[in-house]
Amino acid sequence: MASxxxxxxxxxxxxxxxxxxxxxxxxxxxxxxxxxxxxxxDRAQANIKLQNFTEAVADANKAIELDPSMAKAYLRKGQVL
Incomplete structure (x- = not known):
């Protein structure tokens, strides 16, 4: 199946x-x-809903690393912290 x-x-x-x-x-x-x-x-947001905060921060950090201009990645990280 395709990504x-x-x-x-x-x-x-x-x-x-x-x-x-x-x-x-x-x-x-x-x-x-x-x-x-x-x-x-997006996976960070799903992890937030599951209260998997460590995973959510890791996913948000990875998204920021890949695309430093992605506002929603910073938002996800902020939601957890």
């Missing part, structure tokens, strides 16, 4: 409040596209 397909399914899972599934799907997408900052920022 974009996994990302779409992850977004759908997130909207349906299936946060663990969303994290799993984002992780699969990240494995295929490890330089996609958007995926890390």
């Amino acid at each position: 974009s397909d996994l990302e779409k399914k992850a977004k759908e899972a997130f909207i349906d409040d299936h946060f663990e599934l969303a994290v799993d799907l984002y992780s699969q997408a990240i494995a295929l596209s490890p330089s996609n900052a958007e995926l890390f920022a």
Whole structure:
């Protein structure tokens, strides 16, 4: 399955409040596209919903590292801290 397909399914899972599934799907997408900052920022949000704050900060930091101009990555990090 393509990274974009996994990302779409992850977004759908997130909207349906299936946060663990969303994290799993984002992780699969990240494995295929490890330089996609958007995926890390979105997985951070799903981890926040699961109260996996350590993972959320790590994902936000990775998104910032990949794309320092991504405002939502800083927002995710701020939500946790």
